[in-house]
Amino acid sequence: MSQAFSDLAPRLWGFFTSIRLTVVLLLALALVAVVGTIVPQGEPAANYLARFGPDSGALLVRLGFTNLYGSPWFLLPVGLLTLNLLACLTRGLPQAIRRVAQPLSWETARNLPERGRFYLPADQDPQNLVCQVLRREVGRPRSVSPESGKIVFFLERGRFRPLGPYLIHLSLLLILAGGLVGKFWGQEGRLLLHEGETAGSFVLQGDRTKPLDFQVRLDDFRVDYYQQGIPAEFRSDLTFFRNGREVAKAVCRVNEPVTFGGLTFYQSSYGARPNGPVKLKVCQGEDCHQVEAPMRQALTLPGGQAQMMAVRLDGNLMGTGPAVMVAYKSGPGHPLVFWVSKDHPELAENPDTPFYQPGPQRLTLESLPFQYFSVFQVRRDPGVWWVYSGFLLCLPGFILAFLLPAQRWAVTLSQKPDGRWEGRLLGASPRAREDFAIKTDRVLMRLKQKL
Amino acid sequence: MISSIIGLVTLAYLFAGIFFVGAALWNSARLKSWARLLLFGGLAAHLGAFLARWVESYGVAAQHAAPQSFGDAVRLAVLQVPMSNFYESLVFFSLCLPLLGLLTFRRHLHGFLGSLVALFAALLLAYASLGVDSSIKPLMPALKSNWLLIHVLTAFLGYAAFALAFGAALIYLWQSRPGPAASKGAAAAAFREMDRLIYQAVVLGFIFLTLGILTGAVWADQAWGRYWSWDPKETWSLITWFVYAGLLHARLVKGWAGRRIAWIAVLGFMAVLFTYFGVSFLLSGLHSYLT
Ligand code: HEM
Numbered sequence: 145m146s147q148a149f150s151d152l153a154p155r156l157w158g159f160f161t162s163i164r165l166t167v168v169l170l171l172a173l174a175l176v177a178v179v180g181t182i183v184p185q186g187e188p189a190a191n192y193l194a195r196f197g198p199d200s201g202a203l204l205v206r207l208g209f210t211n212l213y214g215s216p217w218f219l220l221p222v223g224l225l226t227l228n229l230l231a232c233l234t235r236g237l238p239q240a241i242r243r244v245a246q247p248l249s250w251e252t253a254r255n256l257p258e259r260g261r262f263y264l265p266a267d268q269d270p271q272n273l274v275c276q277v278l279r280r281e282v283g284r285p286r287s288v289s290p291e292s293g294k295i296v297f298f299l300e301r302g303r304f305r306p307l308g309p310y311l312i313h314l315s316l317l318l319i320l321a322g323g324l325v326g327k328f329w330g331q332e333g334r335l336l337l338h339e340g341e342t343a344g345s346f347v348l349q350g351d352r353t354k355p356l357d358f359q360v361r362l363d364d365f366r367v368d369y370y371q372q373g374i375p376a377e378f379r380s381d382l383t384f385f386r387n388g389r390e391v392a393k394a395v396c397r398v399n400e401p402v403t404f405g406g407l408t409f410y411q412s413s414y415g416a417r418p419n420g421p422v423k424l425k426v427c428q429g430e431d432c433h434q435v436e437a438p439m440r441q442a443l444t445l446p447g448g449q450a451q452m453m454a455v456r457l458d459g460n461l462m463g464t465g466p467a468v469m470v471a472y473k474s475g476p477g478h479p480l481v482f483w484v485s486k487d488h489p490e491l492a493e494n495p496d497t498p499f500y501q502p503g504p505q506r507l508t509l510e511s512l513p514f515q516y517f518s519v520f521q522v523r524r525d526p527g528v529w530w531v532y533s534g535f536l537l538c539l540p541g542f543i544l545a546f547l548l549p550a551q552r553w554a555v556t557l558s559q560k561p562d563g564r565w566e567g568r569l570l571g572a573s574p575r576a577r578e579d580f581a582i583k584t585d586r587v588l589m590r591l592k593q594k595l
Numbered sequence: 596m597i598s599s600i601i602g603l604v605t606l607a608y609l610f611a612g613i614f615f616v617g618a619a620l621w622n623s624a625r626l627k628s629w630a631r632l633l634l635f636g637g638l639a640a641h642l643g644a645f646l647a648r649w650v651e652s653y654g655v656a657a658q659h660a661a662p663q664s665f666g667d668a669v670r671l672a673v674l675q676v677p678m679s680n681f682y683e684s685l686v687f688f689s690l691c692l693p694l695l696g697l698l699t700f701r702r703h704l705h706g707f708l709g710s711l712v713a714l715f716a717a718l719l720l721a722y723a724s725l726g727v728d729s730s731i732k733p734l735m736p737a738l739k740s741n742w743l744l745i746h747v748l749t750a751f752l753g754y755a756a757f758a759l760a761f762g763a764a765l766i767y768l769w770q771s772r773p774g775p776a777a778s779k780g781a782a783a784a785a786f787r788e789m790d791r792l793i794y795q796a797v798v799l800g801f802i803f804l805t806l807g808i809l810t811g812a813v814w815a816d817q818a819w820g821r822y823w824s825w826d827p828k829e830t831w832s833l834i835t836w837f838v839y840a841g842l843l844h845a846r847l848v849k850g851w852a853g854r855r856i857a858w859i860a861v862l863g864f865m866a867v868l869f870t871y872f873g874v875s876f877l878l879s880g881l882h883s884y885l886t
Pocket of ligand 1: 160161166196225228229232236308309313316341450544575621837840843844848
């Protein structure tokens with residue numbers, strides 16, 4: 145039993161520290177993500193049955209493909225990746241710290257791999273030359289002279305480089321942890337408020353109602369448009385109450401969320417609903433009638449040949465003011481669909497607009513009482529700070545890992561019996577060999593040419 | 596005016612591309628300097644057109660709501676950076692290619708690599724001019740954020756660096772194809788150099804792509820209350836990121852080099868292209884430029 149365990153432990157350790165596991169997991173996650181972009185996520189089951197057919201649709205739902213990022217297909221590889229990262233960190237970080245804590249010593253420097261030799265005449269001051277070349281090409285060297293006639297110059301660049309990858313991996317762990325914290329301790333839901341309405345709760349995902357420990361009222365909602373009829377701004381004016389007393393007012397816009405009582409409110413969508421009868425005037429030539437059109441109910445117009453239905457209402461359609469969408473049918477054939485504007489009845493004659501009414505009857509609005517509602521995304525996510533600290537931590541990680549390559553340099557000089565100096569250029573840069581080779585060639589050339 | 600400058604820039608890049616190939620085939624210094632002149636001249640005009648469009652779209656926005664103070668004006672200028680629709684993003688992407696090439700691989704920006712860069716930039720611009728709506732539209736509410744500039748800037752610099760790596764990888768794969776000429780003396784030195792370029796461009800691209808993803812997450816957190824929504828564009832940028840993370844580990848930890856790394860760089864750029872074009876055309880989501 146304990147024998148089997150002592151066998152198992154190193155094997156598990158080997159499994160979790162292998163970079164091959166990393167590659168397999170990243171591939172698996174990529175595959176999951178591909179499926180996730182092909183199968184739309186998080187829609188009601190009926191949508192899948194309609195789109196993919198009853199059999200395949202039901203299979204997709206049952207396999208969890210419609211909620212991939214909450215299913216084992218995704219959580220298992222992410223969990224393994226977390227263990228993988230943790231294991232690699234446990235294995236490598238102490239070593240990296242030890243290495244960083246130990247600056248380059250001349251004894252170590254003397255044993256770096258040799259990159260080339262050069263010779264200097266006895267009458268030249270070798271110290272000065274080597275110092276100058278190194279200083280110009282690499283950085284200021286230190287030097288020691290362990291015995292007379294021997295000098296070692298050495299220096300180190302990118303000493304903290306070995307920490308870089310671990311900072312990056314640590315930041316990934318922080319981000320993953322933040323995701324988990326958000327998933328388990330966060331709350332996410334929606335709040336729909338009509339103008340003037342006060343709410344004391346919001347709706348969590350899965351339709352559960354969650355009470356608030358305060359109240360929030362939508363005082364006003366507005367959409368502004370550019371001249372071209374493109375929305376410029378959605379704006380909700382909110383008032384917050386505690387125990388019936390007003391405590392704060394705030395404006396919520398897209399890109400400008402509002403935080404109150406630990407919850408953040410994001411402007412997410414909006415709409416308008418009628419709060420009274422829609423009254424239209426239907427004219428054929430001089431012959432006009434008033435009709436009252438309840439929403440989404442078919443109505444036979446006076447004269448008996450035509451039918452209409454008010455389908456939708458918009459509080460400010462493309463910047464032209466309130467309008468109602470009407471389906472209109474006279475005689476056989478498909479119904480026509482057009483908008484009727486309250487403030488700009490003349491648009492009905494313009495064939496280039498969605499307001500165009502080909503006739504024979506002309507519809508105009510008498511009254512269109514309505515009220516806006518605004519929909520907010522409501523969230524509390526204690527994991528965000530973990531995620532953000534992961535973001536911040538990975539920046540120095542990138543700088544260390546990629547922009548400051550570790551290089552160790554040394555030049556040893558030893559005087560020959562005839563007084564000449566023999567120089568050896570030594571050095572190593574394990575993660576950037578090609579660049580380092582180019583650099584050593586240049587330094588060696590300068591040393592040989594005596595600048 | 597701006598669109599005719601863009602037309603001329605397209606031609607300049609096209610001829611620069613052709614001349615670079617000619618210069619490499621016939622070893623002609625004269626053609627090479629012509630090609631460089633065209634590329635850099637094109638780049639200068641391209642930059643000018645970009646700035647002119649920035650000024651113009653600032654003007655359009657200022658007409659709607661005139662800035663009240665200097666701070667307002669600066670904020671409006673940042674918001675109106677011309678990177679907010681498909682056309683503008685194509686123009687900016689093609690601007691990044693020669694610009695980044697010039698800033699990072701100046702010494703190598705000639706021959707086949709110079710030609711690929713110039714031709715790819717020309718192709719993007721031609722597509723932008725001929726196939727995409729170029730009118731200046733005011734900003735939708737979701738795009739009115741200071742994060743737009745830094746997010747799009749880093750993302751497209753990343754794409755451009757990956758495009759450079761892709762070009763270098765294509766050249767590497769071609770030059771090092773199995774055959775009698777490969778791996779001998781000067782040729783071997785030349786494609787060791789190409790191998791180094793691939794790696795350096797990938798590192799650069801990886802840093803920029805990471806910054807692009809992070810700034811995008813911060814922005815999404817502000818605008819929609821979620822730093823990650825598994826929207827197709829986000830998901831595909833993550834897939835792309837995985838591919839390049841794999842490349843870097845293979846190279847740094849496993850010591851891979853040469854053709855295997857070049858193939859991964861090609862694969863990675865396919866993922867980039869899908870993230871940029873495929874997602875916009877084939878899948879719908881928050882990032883769709885086309886609606
Ligand atoms: C996907 C995001 C990842 C990024 C951006 C990343 C980044 C890096 C970087 C920059 C290096 C430096 C290579 C070097 O040592 O020169 C590295 C090394 C390494 N990575 Fe990752 N990594 C990621 C994921 C992982 C994961 C999930 C593992 C899981 C085990 C892992 C394991 C390693 C190992 C073992 C090394 C070698 C470290 C060493 O030098 O001793 N990486 N990584």
